[in-house]
Amino acid sequence: MTVLWSRADLEAATSGRFPSSGDVVIAGTGVSIDTRTLQPGDVFIALKGENSNGHAHVATALAADAAAVVAHEPCGDDPRILMVGDTLAAMQGMARFARARFTGRMLAVTGSVGKTSVKDMLKAALNACGPTHGAVASYNNHWGVPLTLARLPATAAYCVCEIGMNHAGEIAPLAAMVRPDVAVVTTVAASHLGLMGSIDAIAHEKAELLLALPAGGTAVIPAGITGHDHFERNAGQKGATLWRVGTTPDCAARAHDVAQDAHGSTFSLTLPDWQGVARVNAPGRHMADNAMLALAAADAAGADMNLAVAGLATFRPGAGRGAIAKVMHDNVALLDESYNASPASVRAALDLLGLVATGRRIAVLGDMLELGAFARHEHASLLPAVRANADAVFCCGPNMKILFDSLPPALRGAWTPDSTTLAPLVRAALRAGDTVMVKGSLGSRMRHVVAALREDDARVGPA
Ligand SMILES: Nc1ncnc2c1ncn2[C@@H]1O[C@H](COP(=O)(O)OP(=O)(O)OP(=O)(O)O)[C@@H](O)[C@H]1O
Ligand SMILES: [Mg+2]
Structure with a gap:
């Protein structure tokens, strides 16, 4: 070794x-x-x-x-x-020392949602191109980022770091430690809005990552990102190139012909240095968007894109992040989104429910936390997405009560104060052929519902 x-x-x-x-x-x-x-x-x-x-x-x-x-x-x-x-x-x-002796390409991923997904997609894509080191799980904070760097072998070709925040001022010191060649911002959305105060403040904070780029580095962002000006300004200030990923001709990385199915998406991609068809084996438009960002970032890092596209196809959604399993004696499809929740990711998960379900669509939703004064509004405004994608809705927690009470009676399953009391009600309501999607913030402990649904399945595998 x-x-x-x-x-x-x-x-x-x-x-x-x-x-x-x-x-x-x-x-x-x-x-x-x-x-x-x-x-x-x-x-x-x-x-x-x-x-x-x-x-x-x-x-x-x-x-x-x-x-x-x-x-x-x-x-x-x-x-x-x-x-x-x-x-x-x-x-x-140790992190700074390991970063200084590293001669490969450094990539950093931040954003309100999708960091771990894009980071893991990048690890899968780049690993097919050369030895790749990267963050474990969501190691994205004041100890996760330096630990990732302290473990970085000097001989790796690529390193992928995840950088997170839940209050202002967190990104800059971590970004300075990572010193990325390629910076990816996945999304700017209402996560941790309670502490950050406004969406614009979140965009401003995410854009701090770009100030750690060298001249000639590349920032990769979705074309429609909220707070676009912050990213344009900071990339310009550092003499870095801004690659916008989207579907319109003015994008440096342009996706077209996106075809979604229950297992993933296939799309054509035109990058500055590559053009072809790619596949991501994780369903949902949000995962397709994440994959486009990851491939653009791989191209910006100088990867062999034919190998990177083949590597990306090995990515699978992680536990609690959209993995699908058959439960209750193979009778019910469980879309496990229980890891965490924010308004953007709940909407994405509801869309996913609509996309993958063949029978009844059951949504089980726990509170989205850390939204402060915005909690009431953000929970209430899930109504259109719920109506479009669910046939029955089960909710728990005081904030989800707001959504539950606004539902048309035909959609109302049950509401309880917490996930432990909700779990048996969900279980009792399920029928063969149903698809059930479970989501809520980590603190809402929606894993109790997932555990109750998995209870009598000795062997649980991917659907
Ligand atoms: N681009 C996206 N838009 C909306 N939701 C997304 C997107 N990408 C991932 N998600 C969903 O958001 C949730 C969290 O995904 P992921 O773990 O990739 O994000 P993260 O930013 O790393 O989160 P954390 O801050 O908890 O580390 C999952 O439910 C996932 O399916
Ligand atoms: Mg993460």
Whole structure:
């Protein structure tokens, strides 16, 4: 296995010191912040959070053959312990060090929804072109981004980072750490609107990513993005090229002949350096849009697009993000969107329900959180999308009560205060041939409904 972190590099990156030099060889082959998933050879960073302290697990890490431990509280005198001033700052130092020695192409994805989808599509596409490193899951915050970079092998050809935010000022420092060659903004929509105050403030914040581009870098955005001017201005300020992805002739990346089916979409794409037909095996127009952005970004990163298009076809929607399974003894199709929800993603999921269902269309909706004063309006305004795509609607949570009460009586399934009490009602209402879509913010715990529907299926596979 390739050595990622030597003694000298760790000391240089963190400004820390090992107790003695020479006798113990430090050869870190990975980076871990959690001993439950630590692999032998990992450098363990003892992060200290509000509710957890990695220093309590240093002995476990050492016993599990960690190559080194980065710590800032006294935790013994093992020669593998590197003492630093602050472990989070040390991890950020490792991130900057790893970024500086990386000679491949760096891509960063931000946006209100679709970051992980586009990031994973890019990983699938680029991996077919050369060794590709990328963020795990949604590692997109003050620890997820530096952890991703600290794990970046110097020899990778591509790296794909996800950058998120839920309050102003978060993007700029992460973007400066990542220093992308290609910056992708998926969407600007009402997520975290409660903390951000306005859609324009969200666009302004997302556009900060473009200020980390070098001159000659590329920003990739949907042509119809809200707050377009912010992106145009920031790309211009940095001397970066702005690629707009859309369907009109003025777009640098132009999609045409988009054909959707229940398993995905096929579309023609004209990029600055490539033209052809591509397929994404995740249903819904939003996934097709994400795929177009990912392919445009791959082209901007100089990838061999024939290989990238073939790689993209291996992408599948993740758990809770549109994966479809047969449940209740294969009688009901479950569209599991339970991972998270914002107004844009609930609309996309309702459209998806309308697209994939063959029998009755059942929508199960939990509260969208973090919308602050906009909550009432955003929940109420789901009505047209619900009417267009569902035959029966089950809701839980105080905000979804607003939507539920506005439904025509024929569409009303049931409303309860929480997902635990709603689950059995949904289950009892389902009939063979139904398609049920479950969605809500993480905090609305819609996974309880999914679990209840999966209850008696010993083996659950893709539909
Ligand atoms: N372009 C899009 N427009 C609307 N909804 C989308 C889009 N892309 C993905 N979604 C939906 O939004 C939800 C979250 O998707 P994804 O995990 O890709 O987003 P994310 O931005 O990474 O979210 P998070 O902020 O939680 O990390 C899923 O339900 C997904 O189906
Ligand atoms: Mg994500």
